[in-house]
Amino acid sequence: MLRLLVLALIFANGIFFAWSNGLLRAYGFGPVQQREAYRVEQQIRPEALRILTPAELKRAEAQAQADAAPKECLQAGPFDDTQVAALRRALEGALGHSGWQFDAVVVPARWIIYMGKFANAEGLAKKRGELQAMNLTPHGLTNPALEIGLSLGSFDNQAAATTELNRLAARGIRTARVVQERAEGRANQLKLPAVSENLKARLQEIKPAMAGKPWAACVG
Numbered sequence: 001m002l003r004l005l006v007l008a009l010i011f012a013n014g015i016f017f018a019w020s021n022g023l024l025r026a027y028g029f030g031p032v033q034q035r036e037a038y039r040v041e042q043q044i045r046p047e048a049l050r051i052l053t054p055a056e057l058k059r060a061e062a063q064a065q066a067d068a069a070p071k072e073c074l075q076a077g078p079f080d081d082t083q084v085a086a087l088r089r090a091l092e093g094a095l096g097h098s099g100w101q102f103d104a105v106v107v108p109a110r111w112i113i114y115m116g117k118f119a120n121a122e123g124l125a126k127k128r129g130e131l132q133a134m135n136l137t138p139h140g141l142t143n144p145a146l147e148i149g150l151s152l153g154s155f156d157n158q159a160a161a162t163t164e165l166n167r168l169a170a171r172g173i174r175t176a177r178v179v180q181e182r183a184e185g186r187a188n189q190l191k192l193p194a195v196s197e198n199l200k201a202r203l204q205e206i207k208p209a210m211a212g213k214p215w216a217a218c219v220g
Contacts, residue, residue: 071194073218076210078107078187083211087190090209094202102188110182111161112141113168115175116149124148134171143181152176191218 052060079087084102091100115138118124128150131138138150152168155161161178168176192199203215 071196072200073191073193074195074200074215075189075191075218076213076215077189078105079190079211079213080187083209084188087206087209087211090206091190094205095199099194099199100190100192103191105187105189107182107185107187108156109180109184110154110156111158111178112154112181113152113161113165113176114146114149114179114181115152116146118148121148124150136168136171136173141181146179146181151181154181193218 079102088102115127116124118127128138131150131152136152138152139154141147141149141151152173153161153164155164158178158180165173165176165178195203
C-alpha cells in the first residue's frame with residue numbers, strides 16, 4: 001500500500017511538472033500565460049534620456065513659468081491689403097507663422113468736423129495755434145485727399161458731427177464744416193489670441209509695419 005502511495009505521488013509530481021512547464025499545452029492543458037507587453041512598451045528608453053546642464057534647466061523652468069502665466073489677447077487695425085502684406089512679412093520674421101491671424105472686418109463710415117484746405121504748412125500751423133488758444137485740440141487727417149487740413153473731431157454718423165459743429169459755432173468757429181472722411185468699407189484686423197510677456201516684448205520688432213496703429217485688448 002505504501003508503495004502504491006509513493007508511486008502515485010511521483011506520478012502526480014510528474015504531471016504537475018509537465019503542466020507547469022507547458023509540456024501538456026499541445027493537449028489543451030497548461031497554466032495561463034501572463035502577457036504584459038504594454039508595460040514593456042511604456043518603459044522609458046534609457047538611451048533617450050539626457051541630463052540638462054544648470055543653464056538648460058533654468059531656461060526650461062523659465063519657459064514652463066511663461067507657458068503657465070496668463071495670456072492676453074491683443075488686436076490692432078484696421079489695415080488695408082497693402083498694409084497687411086507688409087505686416088505679414090514683419091510678423092513672419094519676428095514671430096514665425098503661428099500665434100497671429102488676420103480677421104476681415106467692416107470699417108464704418110466716418111464724418112469729421114473739417115477745417116481746410118490751407119494754402120501751405122504755415123497757414124495750417126497758424127490755424128492750429130488759434131484753435132489751441134481756444135482750448136480746442138485739432139487732429140491730423142487720415143484721408144490724403146483732404147490735406148492740407150485738420151479735424152476737430154470724428155464721428156460715426158453725420159448727425160452727431162453736425163450737432164458738435166453747431167456747438168463749436170457757438171464758441172466762434174466759423175469756417176469749419178462736416179465732411180465724410182471715410183466711406184464704409186472692408187479691411188483687416190490683426191489679432192494675437194494669446195500674448196505672453198515674452199511675446200509682448202518682441203512686438204517692438206513689428207512696430208515699423210504697424211502704420212501707427214496701436215494695440216488694444218480684444219473685443220468679444
